[in-house]
Amino acid sequence: MSNILPFKKPKASVRHKGNTLCRNGHHKWSIDKAQVFDVKQGKLLNRYRCTRCGATRNRAE
Template sequence: MADILPFRKPRASDKHRGKTLCRHNHHQWKIDKKTVFDNKRGCLVTRFHCLRCGKVKTRPL
C-alpha cells in the first residue's frame, strides 16, 4: 500500500509551533558537552544550544 498524503495545507500555528517563544528571547537552553575548550579565546567555555530553534551561545567559565 502507498503512503497517504495530507491534502490540507498546514495551519500557521502548526508550522510555527514552539518558535514564537524563541523570537522573544525565551529559549530553552541545554548544555552541549561536546565542546568545552575554545581555541580562539584560549579558555574553557560552556556551550549552550536551544532545543527549539538551534541557536548556540557560549559562556566562559
C-alpha cells in the same frame, strides 16, 4: 426522507512549536554534547544550543 450529513471534526490549529518563544528571546538552552568544552583565549567555554530553534551561544565557566 432527508439526507443526513455527518459533521467533520475541526482541524487542529497549526502551532509554532515554541518558535514564537525563541523569536522573543525566550530560548530553551541546554549544553551541546557534541562539543562540550571549547578553549578560547585561555578561558574554558561551554557551548549551549537551543532545543527548539537550534541557536548556539558560548558561556565562560
